[in-house]
Amino acid sequence: MSPKAKKFISYYKPYKGLFFADMFFAIMAAAITLVYPMIVRYITNTVLVQYEMNEALQIIIKLTLVMIGLIIVEFICKFFINYQGHVMGAKMEHDMRNEIFGHYQKLSFNFYDNQKIGQLMSRVTNDLFDLTELCHHGPEDIVISLIKFIGAFVILLFINVPLTLIVFSIIPVMFIFAYKLKSKMHLAFKRNRERVADINAQIEDNLSGIRVVKSFANEDVELVKFHESNGHFVESKRNSYFIMSVFHSGLGAFTTLINVAVIIGGGVFIVKDIIQLSDLLTYLLYINNLVDPVKQLINFTEQFQNGITGFDRYLEILAVEPDIVDSKDAVTLTDVKGEIEFQDVAYQYNDTVAEVFRDINLRVRPGEYVALVGPSGVGKTTMCSLIPRFYEVTSGRICIDGTDIRDISLYSLRKNIGIVQQDVYLFAGTVMDNIRYGKMDATDEEIIEAAKNANAHEFIMELPDGYNTYIGQRGVKLSGGQKQRLSIARVFLKNPPILIFDEATSALDNESEKVVQESLEKLAKNRTTFVIAHRLSTIRNAENIIVLTEDGISEKGTHEELLELNGIYAELYNMTNRK
Structure with a gap:
């Protein structure tokens, strides 16, 4: 058994009882369909021929009651199959969706740097939709089809061997026809999914940047781009529909051919007195029981291709191994002092x-306030991102309190580091929800205290519902300074011993910058702090200013010492002042 098949089957294990119950009722339903034509044959061949009218009528009434009972049992079987079977499929889809979402949480920034969010969303949603049908109908269709097919084949042989051989001379050709189209359908459905994922990615990109689109009056440009990708999807669909049309038309032609062969062959056999008319009638009834499972099995091929292409794309993501994981003997950080040391550290992207x-x-003392400055693109943000292991050092090592961060559990490491970024991300929800993200079990009082420390309480109380105000997707209802203060409140609540400020005030106006700067300085008190500075005036009081260039650390010292040195920092500072 292939690893992919084993993986697929593993999702049935939590629902074994439901699965076997579904199979039991599927077998019952299939068996019942084989009984009806036999009852018809018994009536036409035996009851109507061998019994008097009144006695025949009584037998027919009894058989009618039997068939009504079978109909009730069949109804119960099919109800269970359609209801509980679909529920089982939905539960399996639920488990798969949980697994892939959990896997997304483990993947590092390196993975997300090279992915489109819309594409990743498509793996969690669209690609798994058809799996529900496959998980439910796949085993069930195979079991029902085999029972019907084998049962009908045996009964047809019992009725008339030559006529059965005529039918079975056509069925293999029917299977070969379906098999030939199988690979083409697989490729067509896979291409459809890729096109849908492209559309999702474009929609997500457009809607996330809708303010930029409108500010440049580029709605028509976006429409043209969307129409182009949407057109590609239609072309992809057209190709798959062409293959499906050939597929279904061919199946219909083969089904008609089988019926024609039975009618002509049966007619010849009746003329030659090889078969009775009543047997031919029964034979024609059983032909449906023979052809239907063949069509069902072949239609299952289409369903299988639909589901398995989604499963393939699902497995592609699961196959991506997180490149940053806990070491075997990872330790938990306790009593963190905040000493951080970079030792011969180098980094390059994959x-x-x-x-x-x-x-x-670089060695940073506990509680030291360190500023990183330098031209754009020299790696200031990347250097700070190495501390919480968002990226992994290419060579060298980084230690916290003398312990290599690669020997510290990721959860423990990141719980002890607070980050305030320029691009603040707030979740759709209330002010209270967003601050509480810093400490999920925090009380309302702790949240309010954190907001006060971040100079956010006053503006929060002016909002329509105070802390329970809904702030919209990404906090669109707040100003830049307000969003930044909420992110600072979040870090106050987290209360980490190590802080990273990544150009936290560079996008703010002067008034907002002053308020946020006060909040940042209050937050940084007695904590080891790294500040990536865009405006050099905000870091004049830093205990240690590190000047980073393409060659590494070129200068370091206090503001006054670096100005005296009259090097890169002095040049950057004078340039900023001239502006």
């Missing part, structure tokens, strides 16, 4: 050959 920086050697 898809590049040049290093972002190299030979970084």
